[in-house]
Amino acid sequence: MNTLFIDLASRNGTLACVTDEATLALKTVDHRVSDMELMPLFESVLADAKWAREDIGRLACITGPGGFTSLRVAAAFTNALAYALFLPATGIHLSDLKKAQCPQEDVLWLHSTKKQELFSRGFGSYADAYKEATHFQMEHFLQDLPENVPWIGELIPAHEEAVKAKGGVSIALQDLSSILPVFLSDQQYKKSIMEPWYGRKW
Numbered sequence: 705m706n707t708l709f710i711d712l713a714s715r716n717g718t719l720a721c722v723t724d725e726a727t728l729a730l731k732t733v734d735h736r737v738s739d740m741e742l743m744p745l746f747e748s749v750l751a752d753a754k755w756a757r758e759d760i761g762r763l764a765c766i767t768g769p770g771g772f773t774s775l776r777v778a779a780a781f782t783n784a785l786a787y788a789l790f791l792p793a794t795g796i797h798l799s800d801l802k803k804a805q806c807p808q809e810d811v812l813w814l815h816s817t818k819k820q821e822l823f824s825r826g827f828g829s830y831a832d833a834y835k836e837a838t839h840f841q842m843e844h845f846l847q848d849l850p851e852n853v854p855w856i857g858e859l860i861p862a863h864e865e866a867v868k869a870k871g872g873v874s875i876a877l878q879d880l881s882s883i884l885p886v887f888l889s890d891q892q893y894k895k896s897i898m899e900p901w902y903g904r905k906w
Contacts, residue, residue: 706761707888708746708785712737712778713770713798715858718880719745721753721760724889727881729753735774742781760785762893763793766801768901769815769823769837775900782898792893797901799825799837802856804887805877813837814857814867822863823903839903846870 709720717733729752733745750757765782768775779795786793799813810828817823820842826834830853842863852871859867864874 705889706755706759707764708760708762709764709884709888710778710782711766711798711801712774713766713768714801717774719749720881720884721749721755722884722888724885727884728755730881735771737774737777739777739781742777746781757789760789760791763791764888764891764893765793765795765898766798767795767898769798769817769903772902775902779898779900786895786898790895792895793898794891794893795898795901796891797837799823799857801887802877803827804883805880806856806875807878808854808875810854811875812853812855814855814859814863816858816860816863817903819860819862822859837901837903842866 705724707722709718709722711718712733712735715735717735718730719733720730721728729749731745731749763782763786765778767779782793785791798815802813810830812830812834813825815823821839822842822845823837823839824834824845825837846866849870854873854875855867856875856877
């Protein structure tokens with residue numbers, strides 16, 4: 705199945721054309737891209753994959769966390785394509801994508817959101833303590849952070865230094881293009897409205 709992958713949540717966003725066997729085309733996109741800039745990039749990645757719009761079989765969009773405007777643009781773009789082309793779609797949390805790129809099971813996903821705030825989610829042996837993606841004040845998060853924790857994700861320099869001071873180890877991720885075919889094939893697709901994930905309760 706041909707999947708158009710859309711990620712404007714990551715620091716380095718991505719548009720990709722992916723089959724069940726291979727990533728045919730992938731473009732890095734600034735996560736601050738506007739909706740007007742997105743269409744030419746979309747047409748360009750289709751051309752690289754030698755796809756017409758009708759060749760797209762389904763849509764996969766990273767729904768968050770990320771910048772407010774970036775997530776809104778990604779969701780609106782996905783919804784518009786799904787409506788216009790009668791396509792099923794799936795929303796994927798950024799932590800699931802990063803975990804799919806991680807070569808080890810036991811790891812903590814971290815994502816800075818503001819100067820004193822971040823999201824965290826645990827996998828493997830850390831899953832019980834951090835069961836789902838949760839918003840934390842950095843000060844409180846560091847108080848309970850285990851020593852020498854392996855982590856993945858995107859942290860601002862100040863947060864990265866604070867985690868490193870507790871022995872945290874950043875784990876190198878596998879190349880995105882190599883994991884997308886299997887990862888996207890494992891998702892559940894349906895015809896429904898895509899909604900951004902902002903993650904805060906206030």
